[in-house]
Amino acid sequence: MSKGFKTTIAILTVMVILGLITLPGLRQMMQRLRSTPKTEEQARREVMQEPISTPTDVQVQAHLYWLSAASPASLEPTAIQLPLSADPVERSKQLVNALIVKAPAPERRTLPLEASLLAFYIQPDGTAIADFSDEIASGMPSGILSEQLAVQSIALTLGANMTGIRQLKILVHGQEAETLAGHLDLYGMFPVPSPQPLATPALAVPSAPGTAAPAAKASNATSGGQNNPAGPVPAPPAPAKKAP
């Protein structure tokens, strides 16, 4: 038997032994991956989007609006612990991102998991502009009800945890879109209610001099836009029938 042949056999033997040693570990890793399946979107989000973290982050109890478990055609607030920044723009981004990814259950989600917030601005007059990726439209269940609840969940969540934001404009990929997903008109601004007295004080946005404070109040739960609280100016005569 030649020396080269012996060396080859020795190397192969060592490799087989190493393979046998690492095999149980590989098997365990496969089982772990199988037991915690990730959607393609979750994986993409983890790679592409770092959680927003700022030096001023403080763990607080935030109130986020998702679909009601009991009545899916309405929204209800859910209190969760979130690290929120002292900076209003960063705080708003953290809230909207949490609204997308932290729904307690998939059926309570109002915004598509694959959507992401590309940018967020707050103007001195209290106008917030949220710029979402295309998936806010393509991943949204189509319909007047679902689209209205999606926008309301953003407005109510911002309203519950921020002060000074009066209205919300939604952009899709940096541009004005005609509708959210074929129904809801994105032509104008959506009013953001002023915060209710919650356990955690909402963060104030510095308002421009002379800017009127919003007077609209959010209800604890809101249903698809039916008889929602109006703004500070009396609306035209109310219809004869009232909400149950």
Place this chain on the structure above:
Amino acid sequence: MIVAALAFSTQAQSPQAPAALGQPVPQTSTPVPQQTIPPTGQTNLAQPAPAKRSLAVVILDPAHGGADTGARGSSGIAESDVVLGYARLVRISLEAQGLRVILTRQANDDPSFDDRSKLANAQRGALFITLHVSSTGQPGTVRVYSLPQLTVPQLAAIAPHSGLLPWDRAQFSYIDQSRRLAELIQIQMAQRFRGTTDTPFEAPVRQLRTVAAPAVAIEVSSVSVADRSSLDQMGPGLADGVARAVAAFRTIY
């Protein structure tokens, strides 16, 4: 992102009072509308109702169509197909009352929002009903929507200074009438479909905004049902309810 920055700067010039939640405040900084329609009523801000006339024609709008299927259920039910069937049934019921009915689409095509609105805006004495099937909501229920009521500052912001009604806000002069029509239809739906509320809803539905006539959206829940026949079975009740509501609306139109 440049566009976002532009939007940021232009909208800063238009502070407006908040409206009802989930209902957008109309922008005043949009470009001057390129198309206008003749004035249809008085310009009193508190009461911008159009002049009274008799109802002659109903525009029925089966939403979506063509490549745009609208809501699609896991079992393959397409909103655009279902609403076309509904529109044909509603048409028969309305024509039985002697009303002229125009469908915005007869087959699987997809006119634009403005093309659909044009059909109503070119008529005198028209009303507009757009038909939808949702992705969500309690199956078997029906919701009727009109555009949200406007506050007085909002009305002032959109008042037509030239005497012409801007195309992109054409519906704003008809909101009270639309709300009344929505009430009448919603009551009929509540009587026919278990679990349906008898109070109509308000939402900024894009199709309604450019219609210069009383206009409502009817949304049936939902494409999530396993079998399309359960949606089709709602057609006759829907058609009869709409026809009865329109008959009642004629008396106050």
